[in-house]
Amino acid sequence: MTIEILAAVEGDADEAVAVRLIEHVGAVPGPIHGKRGKAHLRQKRNGYNHAAHRGPWLLLVDLDRNAGCAPQLRAAWLPRPAPLMCFRIAVRAVEAWLLADAEAVADFLGVARTKVPRNPEALSDPKAVLVDLARRSRCGAIREDMARAHGGGWTVGRAYTSRVRELVERHWRPAVAAKHADSLARAIRCLKTLVERVA
Secondary structure (H helix, E strand, C coil), X not given: CCCEEEEEECCHHHHHHHXXXXXXXXXXXXXXXXCCXXXXXXXXXXXXXXXXXXXXXXXXXXXXXXXXXXXXXXXXXXXXXXXXXXXXXXXXXXXXXXXXXHHHHHHHHCCCHHHCCCCHHHCCCHHHHHHHHHHCCCCXXXXXXXXXXXXXXXXXXXXXXXXXXXXXXXXXXXXXXHCCCHHHHHHXXXXXXXXXXXX
């Protein structure tokens, strides 16, 4: 039996993660909605939740600095999720979930594995850490694509999103990363429960 899970996410990098996780639990990704930022998702969340009365959905957002913890944000956004809604929050961003597979990230970026933080969910800005690691890459193309100097600091390069998608689609291992990122482990369990519920 083929189980399709629709999803709503903040942006293109989050879309790659959502698709990878849906495939990881043995389901098929349906249309991916949103991709216009967190404010847009919040406006549409009740509509997605309503749709989850009829079929399975994944709503994936970053915690960022919008709340002290994931349960606070969950209560503010969707205190009563539909039976087929898997509403998950990445602590503090999906980049932390990527960093949780330290070996894959180090190999992809061309940096020493010891440079990848061991507790990525404790980072205040996982995306900035990923960009900083790319800045120190042994590969010039990675440095050029993912990190660029800006106002005395560093920000994302023009091909950051496409490089992250490449990392997620070809190298990142959700099962490995889940051992080092509790919010990811919870997301995988939620999706597995969703599949069992629909099957």
